[in-house]
Amino acid sequence: MQAGLESALAELVLGPPVEPQELGALLSRHALEPAERAAIEAAPERFLVYRKLVRNTLRNALALAIPRTMARLGPLFDQTFERFLAERGPRTHYLRDVTTELLDFAAPLWAADPRFPAWAHDLARHEALEIVVASLGEAVVPRELGPLDAERPLAFIEAVRIVRYAFAVHRLPASEDDRSEPVREPTALFAYRDAEHDVRYLELTPLAADFVERLLAGESMKTALLGACAAFGTEPAAALPGTAALLSDLSLRGALLGQAGAESLRAPAETSDHRGTLREKGHP
């Protein structure tokens, strides 16, 4: 029986604003018991309190994740937020994941709407990436990279992502007040969480990004290198020195653990005294 009540309150709380004369029509769209309908009609303003509470909670979570995007887009972002609530709504149990849900919803809308800057979604994704990577996987410690077998895959920490943007949004100033525009430049970043729990970014060339993506997908070093070189028309021999340097760098950063299948790659229980760069707000 309660399903009708829940769907009615969902529309009332998440949907577009409701004028008093529209309330009856809204309630008629849901299978409400007479007593349920009477309760809402008797004190709609009390039920609308939940509209504000829901929006406050969700906006606070979004403001922690993508503050610069929200500041730059202003009312345009507010419109997207309202459409998200009305047309899809959060599905996740985890507040930190609402941002990703909203950005997935927003991607086609922003791409099709010339009022949104072409870089807006790249910037939002880049901002949101910090919480995503900060929350991935288990703790790790840097280790020396031993001899590697080119015929076998490599193992990385779980807290890594390769991301690609059409704009160099990662070079924008961190200030929420900044309104400078990013350069249109194909960008590939290797994002990872270091042993101090800080999220860090490494800018990669297109070939290097392709190579690392293949490694992350489980290809052997040899297959990944040959595949990436073929994709970019580069002689493997010419790419070898850069490849070795990249792998060494990723290892020193703690992101590359070594040969896949090696034992004890994972760190013991984390005991670091350092904290990450992120601070999410505790939820009541």
Place this chain on the structure above:
Amino acid sequence: MKEDRRALPNGVGLGLRWEFLEEVLDGPPLAVDFFEVSPENYMRRGGYYPAALERVRARYPIVTHGLTLSLGAHAPPDAEYLAELTTEVERLRTPWHSDHLAFTSAGARAFHELLPLPFTRDAARRVADRLEALAETLGRPVAVENVTYYALPGPTELSEGDFLGELFERTRAGLLFDVNNVYVNAQNHGFDAEHALASFPLERAVEVHVAGHTHTASGLILDTHGAPVAGPVLALLGQALERTGRVPVLLERDNDVPPLAELVAEVGTIRAVCEHAWQASSRAAATRPVEAHASRA
């Protein structure tokens, strides 16, 4: 039931918030008897915060208090979430887990807010059944918290006290009794909080919450957890504890979080109220047989 008896919460605790997490980790021992955490903030994630929580757990007892189980929803709880919750409460070895007497979802949509249930026998039965199943799934005792309701989505077959009575007749779960919620509801709906308290099944309380609230321009009081606990709520706490006896009491502060020292001082204020009430409760318990004997005479 898998209880870690060495880490049972007692006395007066504080909701753990990230605003003061480093001080809890690295500072001197605090006059806080336990911490309560929302497992959703730590579930399905790696990195700093789960690691930090392990360190807190090494210093203080911890109990978990969930936000998004949606115990009262028409649809059963999300199986994937339940599996993740089971892993987390096992990792933290919480002596019990609690959530709210509310629904936080409608179908697939999540409100991230506590919406009230109609006080009906059907709803009481549904929640009771789910609490039984939850305890079985989690492998430990569970409790359910009375919530603030700004409106009641009728029909109202029962009073809140009778609704809780109906519920607790059908489940072995405990009551997480939130004093501020009773006070706020009484103010917003125009009933007497002390009178309402008498109808609550406080003998089932396993934990008590107190928090601050905020008055709005419209006259409505919001349960914001954004201010110190108000005097009338402390008075109501004392009355409640005389009936519950010694159960752990928790201060919740989630908005406008002040420096930790202020919160610890407020914990001390609450502790004084608790000790006074518990002593009164002990005296009452000690004299009860005599009174009973006298009444029979």
